[in-house]
Amino acid sequence: MDVLVLIDKLDDLVHNAKQVPLTDQVRVDKEEIYDLLDQMRATIPEEIKQARWIVKERQEMLAEAKREAERILAEARERQDKLIAEQEVTKEAERAAEDIVEDARAREREIRLGAEDYADDVLHSLEDNLTKFTAAVQRGRDRLAGRDDHLED
Numbered sequence: 261m262d263v264l265v266l267i268d269k270l271d272d273l274v275h276n277a278k279q280v281p282l283t284d285q286v287r288v289d290k291e292e293i294y295d296l297l298d299q300m301r302a303t304i305p306e307e308i309k310q311a312r313w314i315v316k317e318r319q320e321m322l323a324e325a326k327r328e329a330e331r332i333l334a335e336a337r338e339r340q341d342k343l344i345a346e347q348e349v350t351k352e353a354e355r356a357a358e359d360i361v362e363d364a365r366a367r368e369r370e371i372r373l374g375a376e377d378y379a380d381d382v383l384h385s386l387e388d389n390l391t392k393f394t395a396a397v398q399r400g401r402d403r404l405a406g407r408d409d410h411l412e413d
Contacts, residue, residue, distance in 0.1 A: 264393075
């Protein structure tokens with residue numbers, strides 16, 4: 261289950277709890293809160309696994325982009341060497357090889373930047389979810405702490 265759904269359930273539980281007469285405090289079922297917290301604890305590791313998978317995918321994409329760039333560079337060098345051997349087309353060979361190298365670098369950069377942007381977006385989303393989760397847990401604890409203080413009076 262999604263952490264945000266669980267946070268919403270926790271918020272609803274506290275929001276819809278019965279109010280203690282003549283106070284701002286509410287009564288909530290401790291077991292329901294513990295159940296939701298347990299579900300959240302079970303869900304967060306899954307989201308962390310997903311984030312790790314995304315980072316791993318990003319690293320694999322970067323490695324693939326590097327291999328592709330190296331392959332293209334090797335092809336460019338081979339082509340350059342053959343063209344240089346032919347005296348009449350030496351200048352053309354140099355220009356063509358430079359174009360290939362530039363294209364390879366541009367492609368590698370584009371792939372790398374896209375992979376980094378994607379990983380950053382996913383990690384940002386996970387960070388937002390964890391922040392919301394932490395805030396919801398704190399609100400629940402604050403409300404419970406307020407209720408406990410009232411019961412001691």
